[in-house]
Amino acid sequence: MNTIEANNFSSGLISLIPILFGLILVVVVIFLFWVLPIMLGIKQARKKNYSPAWMCLGIHPLFGWIAFIVLVCVRPRIRCASCGGFVKDNFFKCPFCHEAVSANPGQELPPRL
Ligand SMILES: [Zn+2]
Numbered sequence: 001m002n003t004i005e006a007n008n009f010s011s012g013l014i015s016l017i018p019i020l021f022g023l024i025l026v027v028v029v030i031f032l033f034w035v036l037p038i039m040l041g042i043k044q045a046r047k048k049n050y051s052p053a054w055m056c057l058g059i060h061p062l063f064g065w066i067a068f069i070v071l072v073c074v075r076p077r078i079r080c081a082s083c084g085g086f087v088k089d090n091f092f093k094c095p096f097c098h099e100a101v102s103a104n105p106g107q108e109l110p111p112r113l
Helices: 002-047 052-059 061-073
Strands: 077-079 086-088
Touching: 002 052, 002 061, 052 061
Parallel strands: none
Antiparallel strands: 077 086
C-alpha cells in the first residue's frame, strides 16, 4: 500500500513537469512579446533623443510594438544649440528660433539665406 502511494506521489510530480514547462513557456512568450519591445523602444528613444515615456504605450503589447517600430523609423532628433529645442537631424534651420542647426556639431554648415 505504501509503495503504491509513493508511486502515485512521484507520478503526480512527473505529471507536473509539463505544466511547469508550460508556465515557463508562457513567461518567456510574455517577455518576448510584451517586455522586449518596451526595453528596445526605451533604448531607441534614448539614442534618438525622444522621450522614453512613449514606451508607456507598451502597456498593451501591440501598441508597444507599434511605438517601437515608429521609434526605429523616425529620424533622430538633435538639440538646437541656441534655443535648446529638439529638431530632426535633417533640418537646416531650427523651426523655433530660425538659427542654423547642424547634425554634426563639429561640422560647419554652409551659410543659407
Ligand atoms: Zn532653436
